[in-house]
Amino acid sequence: MVGDRACDDAIVTGDEIQLNDPQTLYERWEGAQWNPFTVPLGLDQEQWSGLGETDRGLIYWVLSSLMVAEERITTKFSGLVGAHGSEEEASFLATQQVDEARHMQFYARFQNEVIADPATVAAHVDRSREQVSPAFEQIFDVELVQAHEHLIANPGDLAAKVQFVTLYHLILESTLGLTTFKFVTDYLKEHELLPGFVDGYSKIHHDETRHIGYGVWFLRESVRDSPEVAPAAVREMLRKLLPSVAESLSPSSEPGGPDIEALGVDGEQIREFALGGLTRRLEIIGVPLESVF
Numbered sequence: 514m515v516g517d518r519a520c521d522d523a524i525v526t527g528d529e530i531q532l533n534d535p536q537t538l539y540e541r542w543e544g545a546q547w548n549p550f551t552v553p554l555g556l557d558q559e560q561w562s563g564l565g566e567t568d569r570g571l572i573y574w575v576l577s578s579l580m581v582a583e584e585r586i587t588t589k590f591s592g593l594v595g596a597h598g599s600e601e602e603a604s605f606l607a608t609q610q611v612d613e614a615r616h617m618q619f620y621a622r623f624q625n626e627v628i629a630d631p632a633t634v635a636a637h638v639d640r641s642r643e644q645v646s647p648a649f650e651q652i653f654d655v656e657l658v659q660a661h662e663h664l665i666a667n668p669g670d671l672a673a674k675v676q677f678v679t680l681y682h683l684i685l686e687s688t689l690g691l692t693t694f695k696f697v698t699d700y701l702k703e704h705e706l707l708p709g710f711v712d713g714y715s716k717i718h719h720d721e722t723r724h725i726g727y728g729v730w731f732l733r734e735s736v737r738d739s740p741e742v743a744p745a746a747v748r749e750m751l752r753k754l755l756p757s758v759a760e761s762l763s764p765s766s767e768p769g770g771p772d773i774e775a776l777g778v779d780g781e782q783i784r785e786f787a788l789g790g791l792t793r794r795l796e797i798i799g800v801p802l803e804s805v806f
Contacts, residue, residue, distance in 0.1 A: 538730075542608045547615075547716045557623070558627050583613070586685065595665065652754060660673070663677075675732065698714060703777075732800075
């Protein structure tokens with residue numbers, strides 16, 4: 514139930530949802546390799562010159578937002594690898610670092626080969642970097658930094674690891690990442706625009722759902738095995754994050770963001786999708802949303 518599914522490749526048997534463990538996720542990663550340099554971009558190149566200001570603005574916003582977010586998170590993941598609980602978990606977490614590098618290679622290739630205007634892209638990235646919303650700043654520059662530093666200092670602290678995974682996999686990759694993917698790609702598919710970008714972004718999305726599958730697995734196992742520690746850690750992190758998450762999902766909160774009405778959706782639809790996915794994942798983990806506050 515990712516995207517609007519709750520976790521990657523889950524198996525439902527009766528009322529029980531069986532999540533894939535790190536070894537299974539690693540094996541699936543081995544069979545899901547893709548090359549960012551072979552995604553066809555020819556039609557995208559043809560379409561780009563004819564795109565209107567609104568559609569170009571959407572792509573500029575998506576790419577610059579992804580790049581700025583990547584700047585924040587690429588150096589804030591090694592602590593989780595160092596806190597691995599098994600060799601199988603360490604192996605899978607290493608694949609996530611490889612995935613993120615591949616994703617950036619695809620974004621860079623799209624910019625170079627389709628937009629072919631480094632100065633314009635750089636201007637959008639600089640503006641996004643300088644004009645991040647208070648919500649973005651709180652999530653990426655305060656909470657993520659603090660959670661990662663605490664985990665590095667305390668790799669054996671279960672509560673620290675649970676809080677980091679809650680932030681990284683449950684909020685950044687799931688609630689924010691899946692929501693952006695859905696509404697951007699829905700719009701591009703509906704208007705038959707930039708099929709190469711949609712193809713590459715969809716491959717990235719598939720990788721991200723595997724990462725999310727790990728996060729949901731780890732949190733549910735932790736809640737089951739350490740009920741005196743893990744549920745409280747999940748709730749504490751969500752209490753810190755959810756106000757900023759709600760603000761970041763508000764169309765007016767993102768400086769230089771896309772014209773939401775032009776995408777055919779409104780803020781309520783975005784929040785409903787994001788909240789619905791979060792609610793389902795928390796049910797699987799064993800920490801219902803209504804128990805957070």
